[in-house]
Amino acid sequence: MTDLAPPSPLRPSSDPAPAARLAVSAQARGTPATDLAGVHAWYRDAGRRAYTHVERVELDALTGWRRDPATGDIGHHSGRFFTIHGLDVHLPAAPIPRWHQPIIDQPEVGILGLLVKDIDGVPHLLMQAKVEPGNRNGLQFSPTVQATRSNYTRVHRGRPVPYLDYFRDTDRHRVLADVRQSEQGAWFHRKRNRNLVVEVNEDVEVLDGFRWLTLGQVHELLAEEDLVNMDARTVLSCLPFTGPALPADGDGFRLALLRSCSGDAGSLHPTSEILSWITRMRTMTDVHTRRVPLDGLPGWRRTPERITHQDGLYFDVIGVSVRAGGREVNEWTQPMIAPRATGVIAFLVSRIGGVLHVLVHARAEPGYHDVVELAPTVQGTPATYDALPAEARPRYLDTVLTARPGQIRFDAILSEEGGRFYHARNRYLIVETAPDTRAHPPDYRWLTVHQLAGLLRHSHYLNVQARSLVACLHSLAAAP
């Protein structure tokens, strides 16, 4: 068939062009046209014109929200948005095999949409400077659109979401990524959002609070504290990304990363083995969850201000009153999840045969749609483990916390979703270790970035923390 050109109605089943063009965009940084000084000035200016005032209020003082008299569950009067109820979790094989916790139930699939457009031959991403009540610093860079399904289907009226039509009618444009992905499985019960990247050719009006950035610029912002929000990071991770062409020489780490992105150099495990491993982990892991009333949840106490664990661990459920301003002023109240401490989220990476591999963990969380997802090597809150049995301490946590500076390839404090989580911050790390292909625990595997990218074309393989780290890994592929 190789000498036969495809007849007219046919197109190649896979198209490497978008990844190649995005590699050009990832390299576009540090030139006069892409200098970040202007972006920072614009961000500071946007911060002066858009603000949030957030005050803690008592849970029973939340206007528009009601506490169910029978269960104590907290829900909106309209039945919309989300509910907080209790969950009884049974994970027989885990160090802590059973617990109860509050959890957010938000069954709608929303949209996280990113618009891409060529400007002077370089693809640019339309980023938004968006305020969220849970952001410690107010504004963060978010994707073009963050919309609920109610916005999306126009079931109810309300202010139209700017640029939403590009993501409602995708047939008119080129779709670069379109996949449903989970969010925090420890805090959300089966929440997932549609991550959608759409490339347009037509003129796009740039509204106040929006700005075209190259992928390289966004990658630079990613290294700054609390600047690129979780919704942006998850969408970035789903972009087709193979990295720029291999340089003739250069930094050994970067070369190994580029080989890992391209996939041509192979991998420690063929992809069929990785898929089989995921199937086995999802088949053999037992997770049982049962919705229970928030009132009387074992181990948790309710005060007027918060619902809190008896040991002061994990997180609180709190109430906030929000006044957000920009072009228009909005006021509302809502419950939020407020973690008790900053977590650590880390990939261990290693050059194996000259190709960078990432050690991923097949992790069960109560809120996952399908038992287990691939998580970072380390994901946890060190302050919590001091109070728990030693076997609950995450494997590799101390490897990450005691890494020498030369091993640390990425290190930034980043925020989780500011619409539901209050000051939820994690230290995201990429730490290089010596090659070690010896037998690893059965729930860990070394994968290449190319293999992670293949999984990210499908839903529910990588958890939101791993997706953030994939975006961070991509950011290391550009020439320094």
Added chain:
Amino acid sequence: MTDLAPPSPLRPSSDPAPAARLAVSAQARGTPATDLAGVHAWYRDAGRRAYTHVERVELDALTGWRRDPATGDIGHHSGRFFTIHGLDVHLPAAPIPRWHQPIIDQPEVGILGLLVKDIDGVPHLLMQAKVEPGNRNGLQFSPTVQATRSNYTRVHRGRPVPYLDYFRDTDRHRVLADVRQSEQGAWFHRKRNRNLVVEVNEDVEVLDGFRWLTLGQVHELLAEEDLVNMDARTVLSCLPFTGPALPADGDGFRLALLRSCSGDAGSLHPTSEILSWITRMRTMTDVHTRRVPLDGLPGWRRTPERITHQDGLYFDVIGVSVRAGGREVNEWTQPMIAPRATGVIAFLVSRIGGVLHVLVHARAEPGYHDVVELAPTVQGTPATYDALPAEARPRYLDTVLTARPGQIRFDAILSEEGGRFYHARNRYLIVETAPDTRAHPPDYRWLTVHQLAGLLRHSHYLNVQARSLVACLHSLAAAP
């Protein structure tokens, strides 16, 4: 990187060798060594030594099963096996937007395992001649292993399942396919089985009731009425299959099918568009189900002999008493689902640009794990639609039923799973139509066989009826 051989620990991420060897096995038919006469003689002999006597009994006469006094739900005394309860289904966009029905709840993920081994340079499949109470004809060809998770994890004692260890410890062998797939979403609530194909090099003892067959022989058996069971068909569909090399000339249909299997010639839609379409269908389709008591299920009546729909449509829940014999004798009773009529399950296929494409339907069923799966072009029971509103009649049903003989590429009556379904038979058809790439309804798309194979490496994309038809399509790839 192309001039750099992969360093030692690395292997190619994808390996085309298993598919090439299976293509050799698919071509192995019709030679003296692969003549089916011996297989048929062996099958008849096995049928003389293994038998089932199945008698209908009253539902309350099922030994070991109990009817829950509060709900009427039927479950086993041990809490194992499965339960039949009621389901309230709400599918707002469907022609019949709401209904109630009994449904089987069997939450365990079992194993359908197929053993593959080279014999004289040709891969062979270890097939079992297995009796099931729901089989009209007793014995059918099944995969090497059909095991529940309780068998698999050895939670309880019992006779060991032959060959199970090959599928419990896959690290010692080469895994050709390993994926969890749904079963009938109209009759099972979130049932899924792990479809596992393992290739071994070591000697394997062939037990009574088992026989090595080439893929080509199994493909020939597939064309015979009620001979290759559903469990075998679904595992066959998950085999890596690219078909034999393209012949220099030959039947235009077969050439188009081989091009479709190989993927080199392209497709009407790039795979990224197909994945985006699936994401959109899964995001935009509403399915709400709620477990309700079997007693008092609206529209259904309970008599001592059966639970039946008031219009005599769909299916009955019945009780059977089984005496099965072979090397050992087993007696038991159980409830079963007995459909009221034979269904039609069909792919419309078309040569588009010289490449065979299959028209698949994004179909919602109440029992699916994830909203929508890809289904055959037509899937339904004609006798039912005469009693339903005209808009409930499946699109393309009449196209299939009025096809001229020359259009019909495959046509065989095949059985559904005989362990749960009583005399459940469908007419499986592959019908060729003229190329028509005009706008199709939004829930249908033309895919190549190569694209279907890519989806079958992952869980829950193709429903069990579509998987059966994929196995049937593969069977048409061998030279006549």
